[in-house]
Amino acid sequence: MPKASKQKPPELNIFPGNWTIKNEQMFKAFDLSFAQHWNPANFPWEELDGKNFDPKERIAQAYWMSKLALFEKSGIGAFGFGAVRAAELNLEDPTKKMLASITYDECRHDEVCRRACNKLCPNWPYGYKPQSDFEQKALRNIEALYEEGRRYWKGFKGAWEYLTPELLFAGFFFAEIGAVVATMALLRAMAQEFSEEQKLTVTRQMKQGFIFLSPLLYQHRPEFWRLPSDFDKVDQEVEEIARNAGLGVLTMEEKVRYWKQAIEKKRGEIEEMGIKVPAIPELGVEGVEVQVKKNETIATSF
Numbered sequence: 001m002p003k004a005s006k007q008k009p010p011e012l013n014i015f016p017g018n019w020t021i022k023n024e025q026m027f028k029a030f031d032l033s034f035a036q037h038w039n040p041a042n043f044p045w046e047e048l049d050g051k052n053f054d055p056k057e058r059i060a061q062a063y064w065m066s067k068l069a070l071f072e073k074s075g076i077g078a079f080g081f082g083a084v085r086a087a088e089l090n091l092e093d094p095t096k097k098m099l100a101s102i103t104y105d106e107c108r109h110d111e112v113c114r115r116a117c118n119k120l121c122p123n124w125p126y127g128y129k130p131q132s133d134f135e136q137k138a139l140r141n142i143e144a145l146y147e148e149g150r151r152y153w154k155g156f157k158g159a160w161e162y163l164t165p166e167l168l169f170a171g172f173f174f175a176e177i178g179a180v181v182a183t184m185a186l187l188r189a190m191a192q193e194f195s196e197e198q199k200l201t202v203t204r205q206m207k208q209g210f211i212f213l214s215p216l217l218y219q220h221r222p223e224f225w226r227l228p229s230d231f232d233k234v235d236q237e238v239e240e241i242a243r244n245a246g247l248g249v250l251t252m253e254e255k256v257r258y259w260k261q262a263i264e265k266k267r268g269e270i271e272e273m274g275i276k277v278p279a280i281p282e283l284g285v286e287g288v289e290v291q292v293k294k295n296e297t298i299a300t301s302f
């Protein structure tokens with residue numbers, strides 16, 4: 001594998017390929033993924049009936065599912081891209097396959113969002129015509145988020161030009177809990193060779209992860225997101241309706257608590273690799289001060 005950006009860039013080609021297993025933990029994660037496949041088509045979709053909700057409740061739930069779907073889509077794109085790049089760089093076999101498996105998992109998550117929206121509010125959000133001011137505001141929020149998604153993707157693709165693949169793959173580890181075994185194995189494999197400076201970049205990527213996910217798991221952070229001035233107000237109002245309609249949307253206190261818990265759970269393992277956790281005062285997470293500049297490229301994936 002290429003060591004640093006100073007070296008001549010490797011020829012990017014998926015062939016001849018390899019069946020090499022270096023990272024046993026990665027192989028185990030991939031091996032387990034076969035048994036863990038679940039089927040979103042088997043959900044009792046007939047029990048989800050739009051008629052059981054009033055129009056605001058339908059929209060509010062579709063709103064939340066489409067907000068979640070933005071991050072599922074970013075996962076499909078980033079892990080899919082990562083799988084191809086890993087193959088082009090001739091990384092060991094289970095790493096390539098695990099990235100493909102996570103891509104597939106993200107497709108499944110996105111498919112759940114699509115089906116839920118289709119039941120509650122057909123054509124939401126891409127082809128939906130708002131019927132009221134409330135609906136118009138909710139749709140505007142989603143459209144604004146998805147427009148910003150373009151900026152994320154442009155930055156993510158561009159980052160491969162100036163960050164080493166190791167650092168970018170290490171950034172993948174901040175992905176969701178479902179993929180945690182594999183992504184931690186990936187980080188562990190990459191981090192062994194990292195200099196102190198590269199380790200600090202991973203810390204920065206963790207902070208970027210918080211900022212990128214903030215519209216879903218906290219409230220949007222302006223370091224990256226450029227959203228309408230009343231975005232959060234509308235967002236909170238719509239989420240509350242979704243929560244009251246029975247969709248398990250977390251309250252702000254719960255979001256903060258669970259996110260902090262998720263980070264603290266990994267802290268020991270991360271620090272053991274010599275990587276420091278960034279301070280995230282919004283969540284009460286202590287760590288290294290990281291200033292993420294406005295419009296800084298988000299080089300992590302989800």
Ligand SMILES: [Fe+2]
Nearest residue numbers: 072075106109
């Ligand atoms: Fe996901």
